[in-house]
Amino acid sequence: MTNHAHLRKDSDVLLRVEDLVVEFKVPGNKVVNAVSSVSFDVKEGETLAVVGESGCGKTTLGKALLQIQKPKSGTVRFEGNELTSLSKSDLRSARTSIQMIFQDPISSLDPRMTVRQIVEEPLWIWSKGDENERVEKVKSLLNNVGLDPELVLDRKSYEFSGGQCQRISIARSLALEPKMLICDEPVSALDVSIQAQILNLLNDMKDRYGLTLIFISHDLSVVKAISTRIMVMYLGKVCEIGTTESIYSKPAHHYTAALISSVPVPDPTHKSERTPITGEPPSPVDPPSGCRFRTRCPAATELCATEEPMLREVSDGQFVACHYPRA
Amino acid sequence: MSSILKLENLKVRFSTHRGQLEAVRGVDLDIQAGTSIGIVGESGSGKTVMSRAAMGLLTGSNVTREGRITFDGKVLSDMSREDVRNEFGTGMAMIFQDPMTALNPVRRIGSQLQESLRIRLGMSRKEARARSIELLTLVRIPEPKQMLRKFPSQLSGGMRQRIMIAIAISCNPKLLFADEPTTALDVTVQAQILELLTDLRQRLNMTMVLVTHDLGVVAGNTDYVAVMYAGEIVEQAPTTELFANMKMPYTEALFKSIPNIQMKAGSRLPVIEGRLPDPTDRPPGCGFAARCSYAQDKCFTDHPELEVAKDGHLYRCWFPLGDSIQRKVS
Amino acid sequence: MRKLWSTFNLPTKISVAWVSIVMFFVVTGSFLPLPNPTEFDPDASGVGLFSSGHLLGTDINGYDLLSNVVNGARISILIALISVGVGGLIGSAIGIASAYVRGKLDIAVNLLFNILLSIPNLVLGLALVAILATSADPAIPIDPNRRVFIIIFSLTVIIIPILGRIARGATLSWVNREFIVAARSMGMNDRHIIFKHIVPNVLPAIYAVIFLAIGVVIVAEGALSLLGVGIIDGVSWGAMIGRVAGDFTYAPQSMYVPVVVLALTVIAFNQVGDHLRSQLDSREGKI
Numbered sequence: 001m002t003n004h005a006h007l008r009k010d011s012d013v014l015l016r017v018e019d020l021v022v023e024f025k026v027p028g029n030k031v032v033n034a035v036s037s038v039s040f041d042v043k044e045g046e047t048l049a050v051v052g053e054s055g056c057g058k059t060t061l062g063k064a065l066l067q068i069q070k071p072k073s074g075t076v077r078f079e080g081n082e083l084t085s086l087s088k089s090d091l092r093s094a095r096t097s098i099q100m101i102f103q104d105p106i107s108s109l110d111p112r113m114t115v116r117q118i119v120e121e122p123l124w125i126w127s128k129g130d131e132n133e134r135v136e137k138v139k140s141l142l143n144n145v146g147l148d149p150e151l152v153l154d155r156k157s158y159e160f161s162g163g164q165c166q167r168i169s170i171a172r173s174l175a176l177e178p179k180m181l182i183c184d185e186p187v188s189a190l191d192v193s194i195q196a197q198i199l200n201l202l203n204d205m206k207d208r209y210g211l212t213l214i215f216i217s218h219d220l221s222v223v224k225a226i227s228t229r230i231m232v233m234y235l236g237k238v239c240e241i242g243t244t245e246s247i248y249s250k251p252a253h254h255y256t257a258a259l260i261s262s263v264p265v266p267d268p269t270h271k272s273e274r275t276p277i278t279g280e281p282p283s284p285v286d287p288p289s290g291c292r293f294r295t296r297c298p299a300a301t302e303l304c305a306t307e308e309p310m311l312r313e314v315s316d317g318q319f320v321a322c323h324y325p326r327a
Numbered sequence: 328m329s330s331i332l333k334l335e336n337l338k339v340r341f342s343t344h345r346g347q348l349e350a351v352r353g354v355d356l357d358i359q360a361g362t363s364i365g366i367v368g369e370s371g372s373g374k375t376v377m378s379r380a381a382m383g384l385l386t387g388s389n390v391t392r393e394g395r396i397t398f399d400g401k402v403l404s405d406m407s408r409e410d411v412r413n414e415f416g417t418g419m420a421m422i423f424q425d426p427m428t429a430l431n432p433v434r435r436i437g438s439q440l441q442e443s444l445r446i447r448l449g450m451s452r453k454e455a456r457a458r459s460i461e462l463l464t465l466v467r468i469p470e471p472k473q474m475l476r477k478f479p480s481q482l483s484g485g486m487r488q489r490i491m492i493a494i495a496i497s498c499n500p501k502l503l504f505a506d507e508p509t510t511a512l513d514v515t516v517q518a519q520i521l522e523l524l525t526d527l528r529q530r531l532n533m534t535m536v537l538v539t540h541d542l543g544v545v546a547g548n549t550d551y552v553a554v555m556y557a558g559e560i561v562e563q564a565p566t567t568e569l570f571a572n573m574k575m576p577y578t579e580a581l582f583k584s585i586p587n588i589q590m591k592a593g594s595r596l597p598v599i600e601g602r603l604p605d606p607t608d609r610p611p612g613c614g615f616a617a618r619c620s621y622a623q624d625k626c627f628t629d630h631p632e633l634e635v636a637k638d639g640h641l642y643r644c645w646f647p648l649g650d651s652i653q654r655k656v657s
Numbered sequence: 658m659r660k661l662w663s664t665f666n667l668p669t670k671i672s673v674a675w676v677s678i679v680m681f682f683v684v685t686g687s688f689l690p691l692p693n694p695t696e697f698d699p700d701a702s703g704v705g706l707f708s709s710g711h712l713l714g715t716d717i718n719g720y721d722l723l724s725n726v727v728n729g730a731r732i733s734i735l736i737a738l739i740s741v742g743v744g745g746l747i748g749s750a751i752g753i754a755s756a757y758v759r760g761k762l763d764i765a766v767n768l769l770f771n772i773l774l775s776i777p778n779l780v781l782g783l784a785l786v787a788i789l790a791t792s793a794d795p796a797i798p799i800d801p802n803r804r805v806f807i808i809i810f811s812l813t814v815i816i817i818p819i820l821g822r823i824a825r826g827a828t829l830s831w832v833n834r835e836f837i838v839a840a841r842s843m844g845m846n847d848r849h850i851i852f853k854h855i856v857p858n859v860l861p862a863i864y865a866v867i868f869l870a871i872g873v874v875i876v877a878e879g880a881l882s883l884l885g886v887g888i889i890d891g892v893s894w895g896a897m898i899g900r901v902a903g904d905f906t907y908a909p910q911s912m913y914v915p916v917v918v919l920a921l922t923v924i925a926f927n928q929v930g931d932h933l934r935s936q937l938d939s940r941e942g943k944i
Contacts, residue, residue: 053513053514053515053516054513161602191369191370191371191540192369192540192541192581192584192585193369193580193581193584193585193598193599195584195585195586196584196585196586196596196597196598196599197598199586199596200595200596200598203595218513218514219514219586220514220588221543221585221586221587221588222586224586224588224590224592224593225586225590225592225593225594225595225596226593227592227593228593244592244593245592248588248592258515259514259515260588261518262514262515262517262518263514263543263588264517264518264521264541264543264544264546264547265543265546265547265587265588265589266542266543266545266546266570266582266585266587267546267570267589268546268547268566268567268570269567269570269571270546270547270589277515278519280483280484280485280486280513280515280516281513
């Protein structure tokens, strides 16, 4: 049984993930299917947002793409290279074209290193240029992310605010001129007024360096500002995938609709048409049979408990895994 | 309507190794019984410190508090610590951002829930048990009897927050402080908890103070909003009035810079440049002047006072927005 | 360094001063104009403190106590430094490696550390010395140099799990930080990750404990000597105490001079270690 209806032509895509499964052992000899047979692809220049609540597997998925978390099965093809079967040293060099930035900007920087050492590190690892060339490169990277090199080069990361640390992280991730940047909740630890700065910076860097972004987030307001395509996940499965406009204007999966209507709107006159969903996501150790969302779904029937819905196209480029998609 | 909590010129200072840090500098706030008010600000704005100080919860040796706090007719700021503590539970209660650290991990939910019922309200074991099942039903926990036997670690974040709410309302408080009650929760759970809080507030006739950084949370769940910046209230109004008619440039800039689900997909957000002023060394004029796109010379030298406009709209700005005709030019 | 000194409180300053004095004697001991520690003064047997020619008095046999304490410092401190140095190096290496690799190796290492730590230091030391320093023929005493080596070895075994566990714990707290993941995703190899990111962050935790470990070793060595299984020739502080134990009534100073010096030294090392650790904790808090 394949679930590949939504995948696009192989020659068009930069990254293609098929049937990816990532498992964890948890106490009690149980196995959690953190990512359960997920397939998707990303075209060059796109920004794919991976959206879902805690426990949906979005962070694990990000790490599995880079093979930091070894997937149990499935394939990850990037620019024609099959990452899951590369040798350790080939993988090391392949990773340089996919970089990652993380949620906690402070923990992503080594507190004992100066900003210069942090941003220079990737260049040092790959022996790019001599000492002077590297420093020049570091300076231009810092400039590009909006930091004054003269002021920051010799300071350590704990002297900076969260937003500035995230800028340093972004500078570091761009040092090797990657093709793809995986951003795991890059703004959710930041203050509200700083989030916009970092989102704008990511968009600028995307244009300047010709990046393709995978943007992992739980925040649908943030996602709307940055993504071109959205993939919604629930308990390790893909619920829905489509363009940003289509997902927000006519969500087809009941879970997507519930997520969107749950976001508080900063407008007191706004009357929300809340899609009533109750309860919380069940434990991923023992997910429900059939459709994993059925226990909270207002439209669930017996069919949902017995048969897992496959992704199918509901409108141009919008695919949903639901037996009874919203009209 | 009568005043339930009144703060007059509340100041809170911390002495740190870098000198005196004035976290709250002269807050006046009058909260009417039965309403709900949102306190909005970024981290460092003083919103959490202010609400803790108002409840008499800041007691460290490096903290100095000034000003008058009147709660329900009693002058809290003149009372002994013991008497203030007696107001907790029956007078005011609080729920926190992280319910895991606010619950004792080694005690069952039942015993934590019944503790204050038995001590504060003098209930018997049986009465307390019956009441706690009632409370758990009130916060919409399915199978409340089984819940009494569980430990906090067996519960999800949303369930824990419901338990915290049940404990907070157990002694029928008049005033409920909710400090970022949904920040740690998933978005679908956040919506449920906010709805629960609003519903309980109306049914139990409580006053609620909702401290949050999220303008969206405030918009749907409060009657009044006070915006804090650099230790002061910079704008305060009925919620609909505030969102319709922002007078303080900071409020507007914050509102515009926050990603909003109603905006056009992929639109570029305007940003607030710069950062909060150093709390140990506040500038003489308006705290927001250095980041404000409308700032004039006066803003950097003279500290604005809270002005009153019509509809109970307060603002702290020399050149308020939407007010170009009456603009007070220096 | 100046920043660190400014954080010292009075007890720490006194401790640092005491440790410095002891270290000064360790280095210069044999050049100081003191009586020969191995020659007794027939004219001054068991004289008290501040006697002429014997600042701290002599024991019942007329040996000068000051020169013996200074000489003992050399042995006690050198043994402590060597065993803590070697034990610390081995322990940290094992701790860091096992926490970095995880899996079965880590389980085994952790079990071994726990077993060693569950045995009281003195019992462990006694057992090791008893097993290793017994010659086949009881009539032939074991070579004194070999004996010193065995003592150092036993003390090293005591130190390995103490520092190993600290290193393991500290490594575990750093290894999942996102900058390590970031380094890996930039293509850094394991060796570089360990030496560039993990070791520098784990070292401060180890520095602090090293001072505490030195105190542990001085006490353990003293106890072994006191029990008669340490350095028999009677040169370390513990051996001094052991040798004069019977003479307490006649020459009490011969007992309490080494006891006080040993106690002060251990307290001073502990104080410095504690201070370093509290500094470290608060700095961690800031990060």
